[in-house]
Amino acid sequence: MLRSLSMAIAMASAGMAWAQTPPLSVRxxxxxxxxxxxxxxxxxxxxxxxxRARQELVPQARAGLLPNLSGSAFVGDTRTKVDTSLGQQRIDRSARSYQAQLSQPLFRADRWFQLQAAQATSEQAALQFSASEQDIILQSAEAYFAVLRAQDNLAATKAEESAFQRQLDQANERFNVGLSDRTDTLQAQSAYDTARANRLLAQRQVDDAFQALTTLTNRDYNSLEGINHDLPILEPVPNDASQWVQTAARQNLDLQATNFAVTAAEETLRQRRAGHAPTLDAVASYERGDNDALGQPNDALSGANIGGATLPRFNGDVEQTSIGLQLNIPIYSGGRTSSQVREAYQLLDQSEQQRESQRRQVVENTRNLHRAVNTDVAQVQARRQTIISGQSALEATEIGYQVGTRNIVDVLDAQRQLYGSVRDYNNARYDYILDNLRLKQAAGTLAPDDLSALAQYLNPNYNPDRDFLPKDLKEAAQRQLQTRQ
Structure with missing residues (x-):
């Protein structure tokens, strides 16, 4: 009697409580x-x-080239004691003043280059954030398909456990009627125990995958839509690694960000060198206050009648207005400016080397992922055929076991190989999906539309215990078995 993989799947999904799937409404x-x-x-x-924080570097740097207006106020009391022929005399004076000062940089080369560096840094930050947004696309897909991969692996493991349970029951029946010895029962028991342990591990991996999804989104999930087996498994377009590398050189976001990092470092070097240049500002000020506060000449003491009872004092407000140019020529600052120039030069060299390293990494990743996608295409097709052959081999081995030409070890080995092929097939499918997305990310073309395109092949009625294998594999295996008989 033929014992196909589809029978084991049916028993696993119908006969075990842990084979049930969550309600479809919450998928x-x-x-x-x-x-x-x-x-x-x-x-x-x-x-x-x-x-957003790094975007503020631009207005901060621009502020150094714009007018600067400040105001201040002063209120205070002064107490003076004077020794005279009449004894010690005390003079109390109150002072107040208000001041406004306006300065406009006319020549500030260092601040101009600082603005250029800030603008380059801002562009770098924008690209790095875009790369983070693009990375979320890939992380979402990786977390999503990690769950589907784990569920399919669990389904295959449960089917394998069911098959080994059935084999154990048969071994016990044959032993009870004297058709086999105790060794067959022990072999079947060992295989079943191993499959059960694997099923428990596979269940934990499903839970771990759901937890990773929760960490990514801060939401809890208990069921996802599965991917249909009719998803086209196609070679990358164009199927030319050099064209993908050229696209990556133009559009890879991390690589573009390093270009602006180099520009920012170049402008910073210019800024440091400009520390040796003179600066020129236009300065205007207005001040109003009393005589004491503004420090006007006061002859209160020299013009006083020392022998009299009172001392003369100048009262009233005073206004001062000034406008002019202020030139500052740096001469020596203890070697700080020269040190800053040397530091900026080394930082520029660092950013250039990091850009070159990033370029090489992008080229390597792009070429590797292009090869990976092509390998995945071949792997999926090869794994499908392996399942067909493995299922045919299992059925033939079971027939041989029934008639006495094969032993229990042959049957158990055939089952292990079959379910190993099942897991390899599903792994190859998910590797193909994710490697495609990674290739697009390396080329800088990954977008949310790529997820929408994959979503067309999602099935809200997908049941891992029933659908973890294509439906056509049973018929293909039977045809292959009939051809060989």
């Missing part, structure tokens, strides 16, 4: 996961705050 799709991650992910929120 979440890939695009919804991405939207939740974009709105709630803590790392992305931190990147957004960092971006």
């Amino acid at each position: 979440t799709d890939l695009v919804s996961i991405y939207q939740e991650a974009a709105n709630n992910n803590a790392d992305l929120a931190a990147a957004r705050a960092q971006y």
Whole structure:
């Protein structure tokens, strides 16, 4: 009697309580996961705050080239004691003044280059934030398909456990009627115990994958839409690694950010060198206050009648207005400016080397991912055929076991190989999906539309215990078995 993989799947999904799936009404799709991650992910929120903070460098640097207006006020009392022929005399005076000062930089080369550096840094920050947004797209897909991968792996493991349970029952029956020895029962028991342990581990991996999804989005989920097996498995377009590398050189966001980092370092070097240049400002001031506060000449003591009872005092307000040019020529500052120039030069060299390292990494990643996608395409097709062959081999081995030409070890090995092929097939499918997205990220073209395109192949009625394998594999295996008989 043929014992196909589909029979084991049916028993696993119908006969075990842990094979049930959550209600379909609460299933979440890939695009919804991405939207939740974009709105709630803590790392992305931190990147957004960092971006906005670095945007403020531009108005801060620009302020150094704009007029500066300040105001001040002073109120105070002065007490003076004078020794005279009449004894010690005390003079109390109150002082108050108000001042406004306006300065306009006319020539400040260092501040101009500082503004240029700030603008480059702002562009770098914008690109880095865009890279973070793009990374959330990939992280959403990785977390989503990690759950689906774990669920399919659990489904295969449960089917394997069911198959080994059935094999153990048969071994016990054959032993009871004297058709086999105790060794067959022990072998079947060992295989079943191992499969049960693997199922427990696979269940934990599903829970871990859901927890990672919660960490990404700050939302709890208990069921996701599965990916159909009719997802096209196609080679990358264009299937030319050099074209992907050229696209990455133009559009990779991290690489573009390093270009602006170099520009910022160049402008900072110019700013430090400008520390040796003179500065010129236009300065205007207005001050109003009493005579004492403004420090006007006061002959109160020299013109006083020392022998009299009173001392003369000048009262009333005074106004002062000034306007002019202020030139400052740096001569020597203890070597600080020269040290800052040397520091800026080394930082420029550092940023150039980091850009070159990033360029090489982008080229390597792009080429590797292009090869990975092509390998994944071949892997999916090869793994499908491996399942077909493995299922045919298992059925043939079970027939041989029934007629006495094969032993229990042969059957158990065939089952292990079959379910190993099942897991390899599903892993190859998910590797293909994720490597495609990673290739697009390396090229700088990854966008939310790529997730929408994948969402077209999601199935809200996907049941891992029933659908973890294509439906056509059973018929293909039977045809292959009939051909060989």
